[in-house]
Amino acid sequence: MKPEKITLADLDQFDEIIDVRSPAEFAEDHIPGAINCPVLDNEQRIEVGTLYKQASAFEAKKIGAAMVAENIGKHLRANFLDRPKNWKPLIYCWRGGNRSGSMTTIFRAIGWQAGQLSGGYKVYRSQVVSTLESLPLNFNFRVVCGATGSAKTRVLQAIGDLGEQILDLESLASHKGSVLGIMPGQPQPSQKWFETLLLQALNALDPARPVYVEAESRKVGNLHVPEALITRIRGGECFGVEATLAARVSFLLQDYEYFLADPSLFLSRLDALKALQSNETLDTWRHLATSGEWAQVVEALLEKHYDPLYHASQNRNFAAYRPLENFVTDDLSEAGIVALAKRLLQSRRAQIA
Secondary structure, X not given: OOOOOEOHHHHHHOOEEEEOOOHHHHHHOOOOXXXXXXOOOHHHHHHHHHHHHHOOHHXXXXXXXXXXXXXXXXXXXXXHXXXXXXXXXXXXXXXXXXXXXXXXXXXXXXOOOOXXXXXXXXXXXXXXXXHHHHHHHHOOEEEEEEOOOOOHHHHXXXXXXXXXXXXXXXXXXXXXXXXXXXXXXXXXXOHHHHHHHHHHHHHOOOOOOOEEEEOOOOEEOXXXXXXXHHHHHHOOEEEEEEEOHHHHHHHHHHHOHHHHHOHHHHXXXXXXXXXXXXXXXHHHHHHHHHOOOHHHHHHHHHHHHHHHHHHHHHHHHOOOOOOOOEEEEOOOOHHHHHHHHHHXXXXXXXXXX
8 A cells, every 4th residue: 555645734743753865965954853864875875876877877776775775774773773663753855755765665664654755855945935935924023223233132132031022033043144243163054954943933933922133134144034034024113222332342342252362263254344445444453453452443343344334234224214212321231231121122012002
């Protein structure tokens, strides 16, 4: 009897999800919660693909079958011998073909109620893309705006800690959003995995309640924010955080302390500004950094680079950028950020009342 067709709507009927694609494919993106048990590793997949193109499909299938059988045996011994008879795994590959079919056949022969995802990862990816085109329209966003160094991400996170819904794009993207916004030791996810994480975050939100988000450009580091989402955000209500220059400098010195510990990292990132700043200006900033004059470097970057870009982008991108209130502060310490978040929420609730 032919196994029933398994779709994405059936995921919760299975005890475990197994992705049998190569580690490289899995790392780029996968169904959340899946474990990776590749039936062909990265090198083997290339070898079989090359043989398919240069020799014949028959030769490729023979070698591929031997590799797949051996790898499934290894996974059985290493990962699944303790599974009970009533265990129900769902298995998928790129498009629900031979790789997932091979493991499904063997698992069903053992006696497990294994299912093969119809259409495989390709169907899942298509659903992610289509959902991100429509789901953002269900939310009303309240946008925290402010110049670079205004601690917008920390304010947003404090708003979340106070019980409100937030969408933290920079945390999902592992990047602080600016040219200098890398997070050492935290590489950015692939575009596809970023979108999977984004969809998970949106699905966890209640459309009946407002969602607070930070004002962002279309790109966060190397990653693109989906068009429907960025458009919806830019039509949202804006709130302005207006911190003093001294407070912003002090905050950035703490938030980017890894640059102070490794000036070479800062200098390498500074090269990205060559098209925007003169060589003389960049040389001055390099000299200040190597001399340890970090406060001067940060202040100069804010006044000559980030602030002009910020004002231009706000005027261009946020049609609703008439903040209901500018929240002025000279304190961006942890306590000051929490106090600022409380002020913002109290003001908004008072206006609604």
